[in-house]
Structure formats: C-alpha cells, structure tokens
Amino acid sequence: MLERLVAEQAGVLTVAQARTVLGERAVRGLVRSGRWRSISRGLLLAGSGRLTREQQLWVAVLAAGSSAVLAGATAAIEAGVRGLRIEPVHVLVPSARRPGRRSLRGMPIDMAAVAVHRTTVLPAAHLEVGRPPRTIVARALVDAAGWASSARQAQEIVAGGCQQGRVSPEELAAVLEVLPRAPRRQVIRQSIDGLAQAYGRIEFVRCCRRAGLPEPELSSRRTDGSGRAGWWDAYWRAWRVHVEIDGTHQGDVRDWVDVRNQVADLEHQNDISTTGDRVLQFPAWLVRTHPDQVADTVRRALLAGGWGPDE
Incomplete structure (x- = not known):
C-alpha cells in the first residue's frame, strides 16, 4: 500500500497516511x-531531494x-x-470548509507559492479524473480569467x-452558465461570444466547401433600413443571400446537446427568408454540431436566388 501511495502522489504523503501504513514510530525513524x-x-x-514540479502540486x-x-492557470x-x-500554484476548495492554512505555513524554499481560492460552486462535472485532482480545462480557464490581473x-x-x-x-x-458570480463574468462572456462567432465563421466556410456550395464573401459591409452601417458574416452577392453567425448565448449553451426543438424553430424562421430576402441566421453551435442541416438551408436559399449547382 505504501508503494502505491508513493507512486500515485509522487512521493508526497500526509503524516496521517504514513502513520496508517507504517505506524508512528517507523515514520519518526525515517524522518x-x-x-x-x-x-x-x-x-x-x-x-530527501528537492521538490519536483509534480511534487509541488501534490504538496x-x-x-x-x-x-x-488544482485550479485556474495551474489546472489549465x-x-x-x-x-x-x-x-503561484492555484488551489480551489469548497467554501463550506476552511483550507488547511497551518499546513500552508512554513513551506520550504523549494516550494512554489500557493494561492488558495474558495468557491460555493464546484459540481462533479467540473472535476477532471487525474492525479493530482484538478478542475476540467473549461472551468480552469474561466477561473484563471476571473483571477487575472486585468481584463x-x-x-x-x-x-x-x-x-x-x-x-x-x-x-x-x-461552465460560465453555472457560475453567476464569477469574477470578470461580463468580460469572459464577451470573449466567449466573440470566439464562438469567429470559429462559427470558419466552420461555416468549411461546411459550405464540404457541401459543394460556392464560397461566400466574408465580413461584407451592409446598411440596414435605418441607414446604420453593419457587416454580414457571409454574403453571396450574385444571389443576394446573406448569413449571420451568432455567438454563444445562454439559451444556446443550455440546450446545445438536445437541439431538435431549436433546429425546428430556426428552420421555420429560415424557411421564410429562403422565399423572401434570403437573410439567414445561424448560432455558432448549430454550424458546429449540425453542418449538414445548415448547408441544406443555405443551398435552398441559393437556389431560390437563382444559383445553379453547376455554377
């Protein structure tokens, strides 16, 4: 049992663990x-050597x-x-209990600084299976962003x-959805939405290529009915088909695994556009998870605008 503990924890043990296996007298003798x-x-x-990085994490x-x-930048x-x-090494503990501050005092000079954070929200889904235990990368990055020194x-x-x-x-x-009090939440949300939209555009172009559709112009300038300038994410000028890729919104994320109802609603909305102005709108997650569905809608819009598959 001692060999297993030593191997699993990179040689770092609590006194209680060591005493349970060897007894107090044997432990004192080894020290x-x-x-x-x-x-x-x-x-x-x-x-008896200097602490390695892995050992510091276990400590x-x-x-x-x-x-x-392990949490934040350390877990990431x-x-x-x-x-x-x-x-420093970032550690997260449930707020319901007090961290072992006594053990954190008097650390040796070869030990990295440790920053202990407390949280009221740490579901099992946010925990990674690994040694040492740590949060999943998504939670780690959200926490790291919240603990960052600047926006x-x-x-x-x-x-x-x-x-x-x-x-x-x-x-x-x-992850952000279940952390309503996360520090810098608005900044993180805006960053996520921007990334989702950018990635959505990339995935959308790939989707069109795989489906044999003509490639659109990207980020085309437009003017709405009130004269305000804006940009289309994708535009087929010859067939007057416009596409907007939306970022990741709360409702999308909450239901993105089971999206049948949302797909049906979007299809109904987009069906109207395919027979009219042909302005299509897709959330980034739909482009990523249902590319065939997206491509089929775009194909119908292009055909309605006069495009032929041989063009």
Whole structure:
C-alpha cells in the first residue's frame, strides 16, 4: 500500500497516511534518519531531494486539505494550455470548509507559492479524473480569467485556450452558465461570444466547401433600413443571400446537446427568408454540431436566388 501511495502522489504523503501504513514510530525513524523529509506541518516527502514540479502540486493540494483541487492557470497548464504563469500554484476548495492554512505555513524554499481560492460552486462535472485532482480545462480557464490581473489578460487566457484547441467556446460558456458570480463574468462572456462567432465563421466556410456550395464573401459591409452601417458574416452577392453567425448565448449553451426543438424553430424562421430576402441566421453551435442541416438551408436559399449547382 505504501508503494502505491508513493507512486500515485509522487512521493508526497500526509503524516496521517504514513502513520496508517507504517505506524508512528517507523515514520519518526525515517524522518530522523534523513531518508524521508518533513515538508511542512502534516506533510512528508518519501525521499530527501528537492521538490519536483509534480511534487509541488501534490504538496499544494494535500496542504489545502480534503476536497482541494488544482485550479485556474495551474489546472489549465496541466491540461496542456501554454503561455500561462506557472506560479503561484492555484488551489480551489469548497467554501463550506476552511483550507488547511497551518499546513500552508512554513513551506520550504523549494516550494512554489500557493494561492488558495474558495468557491460555493464546484459540481462533479467540473472535476477532471487525474492525479493530482484538478478542475476540467473549461472551468480552469474561466477561473484563471476571473483571477487575472486585468481584463486584457482575462481575454488572452480565454482566447489562448480556444486557439490551442484545448477547449471550445461552448464548453467555456457551459461552465460560465453555472457560475453567476464569477469574477470578470461580463468580460469572459464577451470573449466567449466573440470566439464562438469567429470559429462559427470558419466552420461555416468549411461546411459550405464540404457541401459543394460556392464560397461566400466574408465580413461584407451592409446598411440596414435605418441607414446604420453593419457587416454580414457571409454574403453571396450574385444571389443576394446573406448569413449571420451568432455567438454563444445562454439559451444556446443550455440546450446545445438536445437541439431538435431549436433546429425546428430556426428552420421555420429560415424557411421564410429562403422565399423572401434570403437573410439567414445561424448560432455558432448549430454550424458546429449540425453542418449538414445548415448547408441544406443555405443551398435552398441559393437556389431560390437563382444559383445553379453547376455554377
């Protein structure tokens, strides 16, 4: 059992764990002989060398107490997100209990600084299966953005995770949906919507290519009925078909797994446009999850505008 614990926790053990397996007398002997090292109050290292990065992460989690998990930039880095600061080590604990502050005092010089955060919302869906325990990358990035030193840094954190392919705008929005009091919530929401719209445009062009449809002009200037200038996300000038890709909105995210009702509503709305002005509107998640449905609607609009498949 000791070997398993040492392997699973990179050699970092609580005193209680060590005593349960070896007994108090044996543990004291290992520490006194220098074979084991006392790291801080209640924590031991089954060895005598300097702490590795993995060991520092375990020290932070175990020192913070039960139910503590790696979070924010730390959890995101562990998930493979690049470009984030490795210090301090961010740990999240449920607000219903007090973190083990005594164990966090008197840390050795080879231990990174630890920042402990408390939360009232930490559902099982936000926890990653891994060692050390940590939050999923979407929750990690939302937290990291909320704890950022500036709004600009928060935006860069959110964008970086998406651009590196570690998370989708929809996943971020789903996490933000259950965190009504998240710091910098509005900034994060705006960043997610912008990313969803940008990614939606990319996916939309791919969708058109796969369906054998002509490629549209992107970001075309338009003027509405009141004379205000704006932009179409996609425009087929020859057949007067306009498409707008909406960002990720709360209602979309809440129902994006079971979208049959929303698809039916959008199809009904778009059917009107295919026989009239041919102005189509698609949420980004629909372009991503139902590309064939989107392509079929666009095809009908183009045909209604005079396009032929051989053109």
